[in-house]
């Protein structure tokens with residue numbers, strides 16, 4: 001049983017015009033097996049929350065805390081956070097020229113599991129996971145995210161989640177840029193991992209569309225750098241009908 | 251032996267060709283008064299056969315087939331007594347590379363090598379340089395009609411070596427010349443890979459990889475002359491630098507002369523600065539005298555590590571040091587994978603890894 005606790009998190013970024021405050025006190029707890037939808041308008045700070053928890057160097061933590069199973073994540077390097085069981089599926093996965101997907105996956109899995117996977121089982125494991133996500137095995141030989149379509153990038157993120165077996169996953173707009181088929185495949189992937197493990201999920205999204213496939217236990221409305229309302233799945237229906245206007249004009 | 255009657259003068263450092271080079275660190279190789287020896291320095295490590303003959307002959311028997319205004323080349327031609335000649339037979343299709351090795355010790359010497367790839371032959375020639383040489387060299391490469399020659403020169407010198415030279419290829423009709431210049435060692439390395447086309451349909455692919463650490467000066471001055479119609483050239487050099495006063499110079503001169511209609515050329519240089527205190531000079535230069543070309547372009551970039559790439563890799567549990575190595579290996583992969591030789595690939599990347607761990611990158 002794992003627990004990610006975000007307490008009063010405050011984050012700013014350095015800009016040419018000086019320091020800019022983005023997160024203004026975020027409180028959130030995600031436990032194993034739970035799925036939390038974080039919904040908010042563009043520019044409200046959702047990606048900043050995801051990146052800050054994962055340790056992106058661009059963001060400065062000015063207050064608050066983040067712990068995973070009692071351990072202070074903010075004290076850890078980026079790779080230590082991943083080893084502690086955190087995974088971030090990025091809104092914009094990064095291209096790494098010259099590094100093949102297979103090399104990347106093997107290196108990452110070796111780092112996370114603490115030992116190189118057995119060659120024999122590993123090949124099968126990757127093949128199976130790729131097949132489940134409808135990915136051609138030729139992807140293994142391509143360079144990480146280079147020339148991938150939007151949908152391929154997102155599938156590749158879920159593939160990594162499947163192989164790295166995190167305790168808590170943050171999915172940052174994994175639904176954006178996906179057509180209906182790709183959305184279904186990716187969502188099934190997330191549900192499969194949830195079914196096979198006790199994964200806790202923080203599902204960041206702008207639209208309610210993905211919630212038809214991945215059922216949230218909790219819905220949080222995010223606006224202007226913090227959570228402004230929290231509730232059950234029914235809150236998503238309200239957002240579907242009324243949008244974010246009520247939260248942003250305030 | 252040494253001579254004082256010369257047809258060249260020492261550079262002052264103000265010449266365009268020498269303005270980047272640290273003249274004080276050349277052990278006098280550029281100064282006529284410095285005496286040199288010209289013992290044959292190559293040994294055949296593997297690949298020689300009746301189809302690939304290596305021999306040493308009197309230099310006077312091998313009249314140069316092009317004019318060079320490079321003063322090191324002039325010196326070499328003037329002072330060298332014995333020349334190495336590698337001849338690949340007409341129609342030979344050699345699957346095994348011909349490996350010429352050279353382990354030199356530090357006293358000024360000159361060396362001349364001529365490689366002749368016969369009509370319609372297919373071959374790979376690899377030159378492996380090690381030791382702490384002080385060497386001025388000329389390599390003349392003849393790619394005959396329809397021949398395909400892969401030419402690899404590995405500068406794995408030790409840290410005191412000085413290596414100045416010109417590698418000139420003459421490519422005949424429908425000939426293909428693929429060159430790989432890999433420079434990872436030496437105190438000062440200054441090479442001029444140059445190309446002339448002598449027949450239509452000729453094709454030159456010039457690839458390079460260099461990695462400079464603290465104090466190293468690695469200079470590559472490419473010159474491709476398109477005087478003949480319908481020839482194609484591609485240049486792609488990639489370099490990484492780390493440490494104080496690591497200095498690389500890349501000059502990419504491509505000339506498309508009047509009458510060289512149908513020319514297709516593109517040159518690219520990319521540099522990765524791994525630490526502060528290093529300096530990469532990159533000067534692409536394209537001159538076009540005819541409008542009837544297929545394409546001509548160039549690009550040059552010099553940048554630092556991409557933080558987003560490192561973050562992405564680290565967020566998957568990969569420690570920062572390993573992430574940097576993956577990014578550097580990836581950066582060079584485009585060049586080094588084209589060698590299709592895993593032994594060399596691993597040796598070069600291991601050497602780079604070792605240098606990186608020394609400087610803590």
Ligand SMILES: Nc1ncnc2c1ncn2[C@@H]1O[C@H](COP(=O)(O)OP(=O)(O)O)[C@@H](O)[C@H]1O
Nearest residue numbers: 013014015022041042043044045046047048049
């Ligand atoms: N590096 C940065 N420099 C300046 N502003 C930034 C930077 N990163 C994010 N921001 C700003 O912070 C706000 C929140 O961005 P983000 O977290 O990406 O929002 P969301 O993911 O909810 O769309 C936006 O106004 C954005 O412009």
Ligand SMILES: [Mg+2]
Nearest residue numbers: 046047091173
């Ligand atoms: Mg976002």
